Amino acid sequence: MALINQDFRFQEKRERHPYLRWAVFAVASVVLGVVLAKTSSNSQTADSLPSFKEVKPSKDEIVRLSFELTLPELQAKQKIIDELNQESVKQWQELKVKSGDSLARLFKRAGFSSQQLDEVMKSGDAAKKLTKIFPDDIFRVLTDDNGQLQALRYEIDPETYLMVEREYGELVAKEYKHTIETRVAHAEGEIDSSLFLAANEAGISESIIMELAGIFGWDIDFALDIRKGDGFKLLYEEVFRNGEKIKDGEILAAEFVNDGEVYRAVRYTNPETNRTEYYSPEGKSLRKEFLRTPVNFTRISSRFTNKRYHPVLKKWRSHKGVDYAAKRGTPIRAAGDGKVTFKGKKGGYGRVVMIQHGSRYTTVYAHLNSYNKKIRVGKRVKQGQTIAYVGSSGLATGPHLHYEFRVNGVHRNPQTVRLPSSQPVPKRYMADFELTTAPVFAQLDLLTRDTQVALAESE
Ligand SMILES: [Zn+2]
Structure with missing residues (x-):
């Protein structure tokens, strides 16, 4: 009853x-x-x-x-x-770890006695994980009417969590594992106005779109080159925890059709270097090379530093590039394949050229005497192509190239920055590459915008 x-x-x-x-x-x-x-x-x-x-x-x-x-x-x-x-209702609350917190401090702030803390720490081996807690970690604790701790939950890492439960009057700590799975998802889309809109319609997250743009960013300018009718297909991972999707994983393979030209990429780990990169179906890296120095210089007149004395301004200021002293008129070469984003005068820089390489890198060439006449904003340049000539325009004591290398907008030392690898798959691993990637490309081949339409009609 x-x-x-x-x-x-x-x-x-x-x-x-x-x-x-x-x-x-x-x-x-x-x-x-x-x-x-x-x-x-x-x-x-x-x-x-x-x-x-x-x-x-x-x-x-x-x-x-x-x-x-x-x-x-x-x-x-x-x-x-x-x-x-038929018990009185117990209360759950969340305790957030602050910078400098230990469990003792956290417990004290929440009003637990030191005896309760002791009891938790003695609740089993799994509780030893509580000696290392991190700011912004969340504890969930359950207390009864008398404020006595009945349970505690703590996420140790995305896969593991700790449960402390009162069983027959005593607290017992146990560690549990979430079930983590990776599944392969696919998406296709055709661009009407923007990649973001098309990707949104295809149900792709922003992080995957950014990754997709990053993969093809060396060949396609996603801000300017995109045309109506361009399209993409991709295979990517989704990470599930206990059957629930928690995030997107990596893109396994992708295709982008830009103005009728087909670009393809596949994720592959070079067995020798253990580095994972995106390659074309022929095994070429999708990243492009950089020259370490874009000019034949006589000496380095100023290095990259966060603070230096500026000889013209007579002030201490940082120097976010390298100065290569060279004779006036010495040709300056583009450090890598890219697109000219700026050409003109810019304050103390004098005459400047800026080149965007892929989605992450920008190089800056300053104090120029003159430009190569073929260089235009929005136009592509090839690595090694002469873009300008050494001069002393702007704030410069003598002819030199002031060269900057920026990664995601942040100035990096051009002499030491790790330049993106652009090596093709080594010859002796080509067989492995083809064997590994053929099924992935085959899967990508199965995804066409036509089949998508056919599927939608049959539903
Ligand atoms: Zn400089």
């Missing part, structure tokens, strides 16, 4: 709050499971209620489920459990 009453109550709640439905159902199942276990001694077997037996989750599942609920959901769930057990 009691069972039936409880069942009605769940029906009611389910309607009022559909999101809680399966949490409530899970709790119901567990509670009923407990009731069944208790009543089985009264010669009633679980088989007499097969519908409940089928949905009864394992204890492990409940533990994980409860970990993933939001705090209000957890509170609601706790309330149901406590009411069913």
Whole structure:
């Protein structure tokens, strides 16, 4: 009889709050499971209620489920459990770790006694993980009416978490593993106005779009080159925790059609260097090379530093580039394939050329005497191509090239910055490369905008 009453109550709640439905159902199942276990001694077997037996989750599942609920959901769930057990309702709260916090400090701030802290630390080997906690970590703690700690939850890393539970009066710590899986997803899209819009329509996250733009950024300018009718296909990973997607993984392969030209990329790890990069189907790196120095110089007249004395301004200021002293008129070469983004005068820089390489890199050439007449803003340049000539325009004491190398807008030392590798797949690994990537390209081949239309029509 009691069972039936409880069942009605769940029906009611389910309607009022559909999101809680399966949490409530899970709790119901567990509670009923407990009731069944208790009543089985009264010669009633679980088989007499097969519908409940089928949905009864394992204890492990409940533990994980409860970990993933939001705090209000957890509170609601706790309330149901406590009411069913005819106990006073226990309270969950979240404690956020601040910089410099130890568990002791955190507990003290939350009003727990040192005895409670002791009890947690002695709750088992798994609790040793609590000696190292980090700012912004979140603890969830459950307390009863008397403020006594009943449970504690703590995410050790994205895959592991700690549960401390009061069992028969004593706190017991246990470590659990989430189930992490990687699945391959695919997406296709055709561009009408912008890549972002098309990617959005295809259901791709911003991080994947940025990665896609980064992969092809050496060949395609996603701000200026994109045309209506361009399209893309990609295979990428999705990471799931306990069956729920938590984030996107890496792009495995991608194709981009720009103005009728097809670009393809595949992710491959060079077995020799163990470095993972994107390659064309022929095994060429999609990144392009850089010259370490873009000019034949006589000497370096000033190095990259965050502070130096400026001889013209007679002030201390940082020098975010390298000065290569050279005869006036010495040709300056583009450090890498790219696109001219600026050509003209710019304050103390004098005459300047800026080149954008891929999506991350920019090089800057300053104090120029003159430009190569073929150089125009928006036009592509090849590595080694002469772009300008050494001079002393702007704030310069004598003819030299002031050269800057920026990565994602941040000035880096051109002499030491790690330049992107652009080596093709080594010859002796080409067989391995082809063997590894052929099935991936085959999968990519299966994705066409035509099949997508066909699928949509058949649905
Ligand atoms: Zn300089």
